[in-house]
Amino acid sequence: MNDARLMQPETRLTRTEVPVLTSTPLSVPLYQTSGFAFADLDAFADGMTRPDGAFVYTRFGNPTVRALEDAVASLEGGTNALATASGMGAINAVLLATLGSGDHVIAQRALYGGTLALLRDLAERWGVEVTYVDGHDPDEVRAALRPRTKVLYLETIANPTGHVSDLPALSAAVRDDVLVVVDNTFASPLLCRPMEHGADVVVHSTTKYLGGHSDVTGGVAVFAEEDRYRAVWRHSVELGVTPDPFAAWLTIRGLRTLALRVRKHEENAAVLARRLASHPAVRVVHWPGLDTHPSHAVATRFLDGFGSAFSFDLADADAGRRFVTGVELVRLAPSLGGTETLVLHPASTSHRQLDEEQLTASGITGGTIRLSVGIEDVDDLWQDIDRALRR
Numbered sequence: 001m002n003d004a005r006l007m008q009p010e011t012r013l014t015r016t017e018v019p020v021l022t023s024t025p026l027s028v029p030l031y032q033t034s035g036f037a038f039a040d041l042d043a044f045a046d047g048m049t050r051p052d053g054a055f056v057y058t059r060f061g062n063p064t065v066r067a068l069e070d071a072v073a074s075l076e077g078g079t080n081a082l083a084t085a086s087g088m089g090a091i092n093a094v095l096l097a098t099l100g101s102g103d104h105v106i107a108q109r110a111l112y113g114g115t116l117a118l119l120r121d122l123a124e125r126w127g128v129e130v131t132y133v134d135g136h137d138p139d140e141v142r143a144a145l146r147p148r149t150k151v152l153y154l155e156t157i158a159n160p161t162g163h164v165s166d167l168p169a170l171s172a173a174v175r176d177d178v179l180v181v182v183d184n185t186f187a188s189p190l191l192c193r194p195m196e197h198g199a200d201v202v203v204h205s206t207t208k209y210l211g212g213h214s215d216v217t218g219g220v221a222v223f224a225e226e227d228r229y230r231a232v233w234r235h236s237v238e239l240g241v242t243p244d245p246f247a248a249w250l251t252i253r254g255l256r257t258l259a260l261r262v263r264k265h266e267e268n269a270a271v272l273a274r275r276l277a278s279h280p281a282v283r284v285v286h287w288p289g290l291d292t293h294p295s296h297a298v299a300t301r302f303l304d305g306f307g308s309a310f311s312f313d314l315a316d317a318d319a320g321r322r323f324v325t326g327v328e329l330v331r332l333a334p335s336l337g338g339t340e341t342l343v344l345h346p347a348s349t350s351h352r353q354l355d356e357e358q359l360t361a362s363g364i365t366g367g368t369i370r371l372s373v374g375i376e377d378v379d380d381l382w383q384d385i386d387r388a389l390r391r
């Protein structure tokens with residue numbers, strides 16, 4: 001019984017489907033569906049065993065999500081990508097699919113707080129051993145290598161100090177069987193493509209620059225080799241970290257203006273970093289574009305820009321707290337990479353889990369302010385920042 005006119009309303013109401021189109025929509029359609037219907041049982045069964053079969057169930061894959069994955073894979077120069085519900089979802093999918101108990105990870109010391117917490121948890125509960133390195137010296141990485149080292153984990157530009165590890169030198173210092181994973185969130189693929197410098201896997205929090213409008217949470221892992229992608233895909237299906245199609249759709253829309261946004265973010269950041277550096281209330285500015293920054297020489301070698309989320313230090317915790325509540329146009333909020341300029345006070349928020357020693361190791365003091373520079377008029381921003389600094 002396929003003729004809708006012969007069906008009762010109760011039946012017809014459950015059957016609103018669209019046919020596959022023969023022309024191409026300019027915007028990626030939102031396939032907001034949890035599953036797909038089949039005429040062919042074998043195609044159905046096959047689609048559940050591999051990521052490149054037919055779409056079966058959105059936890060395994062979805063056309064809108066795939067459009068996002070393909071776009072980011074091509075930007076990063078990878079063979080495949082796996083989109084996830086958050087940046088932490090991407091990091092978990094890669095690490096949990098790769099590591100077993102007793103395995104060893106070498107990671108840079110200045111890491112995103114959530115990643116540090118995950119590594120600590122993997123160490124405590126699963127016996128994964130972690131050695132932290134500074135990130136400028138390949139000999140330090142060579143010395144840290146063990147027979148069971150499986151992952152070298154780096155960030156292109158670290159939060160909030162702007163530390164840049166020497167990715168080309170460090171990735172050349174490890175064995176071929178060590179997976180080089182790079183969190184490229186702060187740079188975006190426009191400022192750095194880590195796979196050109198030895199990375200095997202690149203992860204992003206697409207919540208930040210790729211989405212770019214502070215309206216969606218997401219992540220993505222990009223792979224240089226298809227086999228690794230298939231292994232992580234299989235694990236991601238079990239983890240359940242797949243994004244909702246609408247989140248992928250919003251991220252695709254954000255990507256369309258990524259190049260314009262990144263250029264403007266960068267321009268504004270350069271102006272603000274230089275003005276802050278010569279402001280009497282500011283002790284030091286941690287933007288790797290300044291030639292006084294310890295990572296400046298390394299960053300110049302392989303980045304096409306220095307990023308637009310960075311930090312600067314005021315005299316003490318009191319000054320820090322007063323500043324973040326004194327700005328008005330600039331908002332006190334978590335996250336970064338959106339069109340609007342945001343500040344936060346890492347010691348009391350994003351890095352609150354760290355003890356005094358870890359804070360110092362991450363280069364954070366009570367007076368440290370993290371700034372995510374937006375795309376507003378830079379003089380409007382400076383007026384607000386300068387007024388708050390004078391208070």
Ligand SMILES: *Cc1c(COP(=O)(O)O)cnc(C)c1O
Binds near residue numbers: 185208
């Ligand atoms: C925000 C962020 C993450 C985590 O991403 P979520 O989308 O919040 O899960 C990971 N790494 C870096 C560098 C980040 O800035």
